[in-house]
Amino acid sequence: MFAYIVKRLLQVIPTLIGVSILTFFLIHAVPGDPARMIAGPEASAEEVAEVREHLGLDQPLYVQYGKYVSNLLKGDLGVSLRSERPVLDEIMGRFPSTITLTVMAIAVMVVIGLFAGIFSATRPNSLIDNVTMMVSLFGISLPVFWLGLMLILLFSYYLNLLPSGGNDGFSHFILPALALGLSSSAILARLTRSSMLEVINQDFVRTARAKGVKEKLVVYKHTLKNALIPIVTIIGLEFGTLLGGAVLTETVFSINGLGRFIIQSIQFRDYPSIQGSILFVAAIFVIVNLLVDLCYGLVDPRVKYE
Amino acid sequence: MKRLISLTIASLMLLLSACGNNASSGEQPAAEGPKDLVVALGSEPISLDPQDASDGISLHATELIYDKLVTFDKDMNIIPELAKEWSMSEDGKSWTFTLQEGAKFQDGEPVNAEAVKASFDRILDKNNKLKRRSLFADFIESVSVESEYKVTFQLKFQYAPLLATLAHPNGGIHSPKNTAEKGKSVGKSPVGSGPYQFKEWISGEKLVLEANPNYWGEKPKVKSITFKPVVENAARSLMLETGEADVILPIPATDIDRLKNNDQVKVELYPSNRNLYMGMNTQKAPFDNVKVRQALNYAVDKETIVNKIMMGNAKPAEAAISGLTWGYSPVGTYPYDPEKAKQLLAEAGVKPGTTIKLWTPEGRYLMDRQLSEFVQANLQAVGFNVEFRKWEWGAYQEAIDDPNSGYDLFLLSWAVPTNDADWGLRPNFSTEGSNNRTLFSNAELDALIDQGMKTTNEEERKQIYAKALQIIKDEAPWIFLVEMKQPIGVRKNVEGVYGSNTERLILRDADKK
Numbered sequence: 096m097f098a099y100i101v102k103r104l105l106q107v108i109p110t111l112i113g114v115s116i117l118t119f120f121l122i123h124a125v126p127g128d129p130a131r132m133i134a135g136p137e138a139s140a141e142e143v144a145e146v147r148e149h150l151g152l153d154q155p156l157y158v159q160y161g162k163y164v165s166n167l168l169k170g171d172l173g174v175s176l177r178s179e180r181p182v183l184d185e186i187m188g189r190f191p192s193t194i195t196l197t198v199m200a201i202a203v204m205v206v207i208g209l210f211a212g213i214f215s216a217t218r219p220n221s222l223i224d225n226v227t228m229m230v231s232l233f234g235i236s237l238p239v240f241w242l243g244l245m246l247i248l249l250f251s252y253y254l255n256l257l258p259s260g261g262n263d264g265f266s267h268f269i270l271p272a273l274a275l276g277l278s279s280s281a282i283l284a285r286l287t288r289s290s291m292l293e294v295i296n297q298d299f300v301r302t303a304r305a306k307g308v309k310e311k312l313v314v315y316k317h318t319l320k321n322a323l324i325p326i327v328t329i330i331g332l333e334f335g336t337l338l339g340g341a342v343l344t345e346t347v348f349s350i351n352g353l354g355r356f357i358i359q360s361i362q363f364r365d366y367p368s369i370q371g372s373i374l375f376v377a378a379i380f381v382i383v384n385l386l387v388d389l390c391y392g393l394v395d396p397r398v399k400y401e
Numbered sequence: 402m403k404r405l406i407s408l409t410i411a412s413l414m415l416l417l418s419a420c421g422n423n424a425s426s427g428e429q430p431a432a433e434g435p436k437d438l439v440v441a442l443g444s445e446p447i448s449l450d451p452q453d454a455s456d457g458i459s460l461h462a463t464e465l466i467y468d469k470l471v472t473f474d475k476d477m478n479i480i481p482e483l484a485k486e487w488s489m490s491e492d493g494k495s496w497t498f499t500l501q502e503g504a505k506f507q508d509g510e511p512v513n514a515e516a517v518k519a520s521f522d523r524i525l526d527k528n529n530k531l532k533r534r535s536l537f538a539d540f541i542e543s544v545s546v547e548s549e550y551k552v553t554f555q556l557k558f559q560y561a562p563l564l565a566t567l568a569h570p571n572g573g574i575h576s577p578k579n580t581a582e583k584g585k586s587v588g589k590s591p592v593g594s595g596p597y598q599f600k601e602w603i604s605g606e607k608l609v610l611e612a613n614p615n616y617w618g619e620k621p622k623v624k625s626i627t628f629k630p631v632v633e634n635a636a637r638s639l640m641l642e643t644g645e646a647d648v649i650l651p652i653p654a655t656d657i658d659r660l661k662n663n664d665q666v667k668v669e670l671y672p673s674n675r676n677l678y679m680g681m682n683t684q685k686a687p688f689d690n691v692k693v694r695q696a697l698n699y700a701v702d703k704e705t706i707v708n709k710i711m712m713g714n715a716k717p718a719e720a721a722i723s724g725l726t727w728g729y730s731p732v733g734t735y736p737y738d739p740e741k742a743k744q745l746l747a748e749a750g751v752k753p754g755t756t757i758k759l760w761t762p763e764g765r766y767l768m769d770r771q772l773s774e775f776v777q778a779n780l781q782a783v784g785f786n787v788e789f790r791k792w793e794w795g796a797y798q799e800a801i802d803d804p805n806s807g808y809d810l811f812l813l814s815w816a817v818p819t820n821d822a823d824w825g826l827r828p829n830f831s832t833e834g835s836n837n838r839t840l841f842s843n844a845e846l847d848a849l850i851d852q853g854m855k856t857t858n859e860e861e862r863k864q865i866y867a868k869a870l871q872i873i874k875d876e877a878p879w880i881f882l883v884e885m886k887q888p889i890g891v892r893k894n895v896e897g898v899y900g901s902n903t904e905r906l907i908l909r910d911a912d913k914k
Contacts, residue, residue: 127795128802134532135455136798136813137828139835142535143802149530177447178604179588188604244635251643259639260631262606349631349640351605359605359632364795 096392099400100385107381114377115167118370119160122361128152129176129364150176163370172374173367177360182371185356192262193352196275196344197337199268201330203276204283209326211280212287217314219292227284234281243274243347260349271348275341279333286329290322297321323394331387338383339376435612435624436913438895440906441637441646445630446608448588449599451573452524452531460570461906462628465610466507467573467593470498470517471564477725477820477902479564483512483574483594493559493857500550504617506576507598512617514552518544519577521554529585533571535835540566559855561862565727565821570905596621596909605630622897622912641666641890647913648898650906652888654712654767665893670714670886671900674723674825675816677715677766679759679776679880682804684840687751694877696745697810698735700783701776701880705737710768710775715883721826721873723884725902728822728853728866732874734881742783753784757809760790762797766814767885773812776880804840813838814885818903822866823854830873841878 130147147153172182215224250270251259261267295318303317342354353372360368391398446459451467470484484498504512521544524531540560545553579592591599597610608628612621631637634653640646642663661668681688703717719731761773770791777787801811817825828836831850849869856862887900897910
């Protein structure tokens with residue numbers, strides 16, 4: 096087990112090298128000149144050239160990459176072209192908001208999605224099952240930004256219960272976490288249902304019922320535990336996705352998160368910020384994946400780590 | 402199971418109601434005394450060093466932190482700020498400013514001639530690599546101290562727009578102590594002598610300025626001003642409606658009518674000296690023929706653009722610079738006359754079905770893509786086959802920097818931060834202009850622009866620009882489109898906020914009841 100974890104952590108290194116090369120050359124291939132963006136559309140060609148030289152963007156690409164990697168090895172992600180702040184500071188300033196939002200959204204997703212799925216699976220093809228699945232189909236189809244705007248309209252505008260945006264405190268995260276969590280809970284509900292239905296008709300469940308085990312125990316201990324693997328997988332994936340991909344939600348709710356930072360950096364061609372934050376998100380994603388793999392062992396003792 | 406669900410719901414409700422109390426407590430009437438003002442903008446500042454900032458949002462904030470020698474009043478007249486009076490030498494190349502006595506920077510240092518000299522020496526020094534250097538270095542030779550409160554600017558040549566350039570936000574005066582200590586990072590910890598001083602800046606979240614209790618001029622009326630970046634248009638409007646923001650800029654065109662009907666909110670449209678135009682490469686056939694350039698102007702229906710596309714948030718441009726820019730005279734718009742356009746094209750020998758390429762950014766200016774699509778339709782109607790291409794802003798800027806990248810027509814705008822015709826015309830229309838993307842060249846116009854820059858007699862100068870504007874209209878290197886307006890939303894209990902013609906959000910006199 097320990098050897099497995101060490102091995103997996105070592106595998107992170109080539110992954111991150113690959114990510115760094117890919118992002119570096121991809122973003123440099125995208126048209127657009129950061130020097131022009133910084134100097135503004137009204138600057139003269141000389142001013143733009145001066146900015147370019149100042150930023151070291153006039154050097155050949157391989158030299159720039161070499162510099163980037165050597166700084167990276169020292170733990171230095173560089174300085175943002177836009178704000179001239181260290182990229183690591185920019186990321187760390189936003190990470191708390193992002194992680195709070197992600198954890199809250201996952202909580203909403205698990206509470207609603209898991210129970211709705213179980214609820215449906217234990218009453219297959221009943222009216223309740225059909226209604227739950229219909230609602231979840233809506234949930235999957237609704238764009239998250241629209242749901243976000245509707246929540247703002249209802250809870251901030253009409254009811255004046257919750258703030259419409261910002262990240263000044265816990266209450267500011269409730270609406271965005273609901274918007275994100277409701278959308279993803281729909282997926283989870285459908286997955287839980289189908290996964291549970293696969294298990295619930297198997298022999299050992301019938302045996303459990305036959306020997307008089309209470310229905311609650313049958314559902315939660317025997318069935319759910321055996322249906323958990325795909326559920327854990329999707330939760331892990333969702334976690335990784337939300338870390339850098341909650342852009343729409345962050346934009347609608349004016350949350351100063353990583354996703355919005357990446358988009359803003361791309362729009363501004365802020366190369367160090369794009370590289371740094373993508374690398375950061377990739378590293379977290381890899382770690383979350385590792386945790387998910389370790390969870391498999393907890394859920395299913397048959398899973399062996401070698 | 403049921404118990405669990407009801408428990409969950411109950412706790413959620415509890416949570417909601419608990420937070421609800423928090424949220425609404427901000428709405429209750431607060432205690433008497435100065436209040437906090439929240440301003441929601443589309444983005445956040447980049448740098449609070451006025452000498453190193455070229456984006457409008459940074460300058461909204463630096464205008465509060467820094468004083469300049471002179472400034473613009475609401476009607477764009479130049480009025481004293483740190484300089485109480487000034488005089489010009491006979492040859493017009495030397496200007497002496499007498500400073501207010503007793504003004505202090507926010508770090509306690511005195512505002513004197515030494516400080517003004519140090520501030521301008523900083524931007525003039527090439528090694529400092531400050532973004533707005535050329536705005537001043539092009540014409541200032543040196544700055545010297547005459548006495549404690551007298552400072553002299555020696556110019557390279559007679560430069561009539563000197564005062565207007567000094568009134569530009571980029572002319573903010575730094576505390577010399579702060580620049581000496583912090584160097585380039587003054588953009589993160591600015592010290593000026595303005596009515597509001599820097600408190601904190603959380604990147605991507607908010608910038609907070611607080612009232613400067615020792616301000617030498619009229620005391621600030623609100624306790625603090627917070628700038629928040631709110632990218633999403635709908636969210637910005639909502640914040641104004643719920644009172645989470647006191648001032649928002651810009652208001653999306655589609656929300657203006659709705660906000661006007663809200664009795665808690667005021668919506669004002671302020672004129673801006675930004676002109677939206679469609680440039681063409683005047684060195685390239687068929688646009689090297691003036692008849693073709695005029696034909697394009699006759700072909701475009703400016704009135705419909707203003708009324709149906711911009712929904713009234715603009716007006717047809719009547720010259721290459723806007724109506725409130727110093728030196729403007731109305732030379733008139735080209736009337737919408739597709740028949741005349743066809744006739745001119747026929748005279749120029751342009752065959753119907755000629756393919757031209759029209760490029761536009763999307764999301765940069767109000768309704769930019771829609772406007773370009775309309776122009777495309779107008780030009781198709783007079784016989785062109787128009788290939789349309791829309792761009793993301795970053796890539797677009799690079800593409801239109803190179804006249805050979807393939808466009809025939811490109812949509813762009815020009816604003817005049819000095820509010821003086823010189824900066825409206827010289828970069829765009831003089832042969833050597835730094836922004837002459839149309840490659841337009843006309844010897845008579847070059848001479849007029851040069852003359853306008855050096856003539857200090859206001860009447861003579863106005864006449865020169867009137868002639869210049871007429872030549873530009875007749876030669877038509879642009880399709881002249883519209884003058885923009887800026888919609889600013891303010892809560893009813895907020896006063897003293899306005900948008901200047903140079904697109905600055907002026908908050909110095911803001912008061913919140």
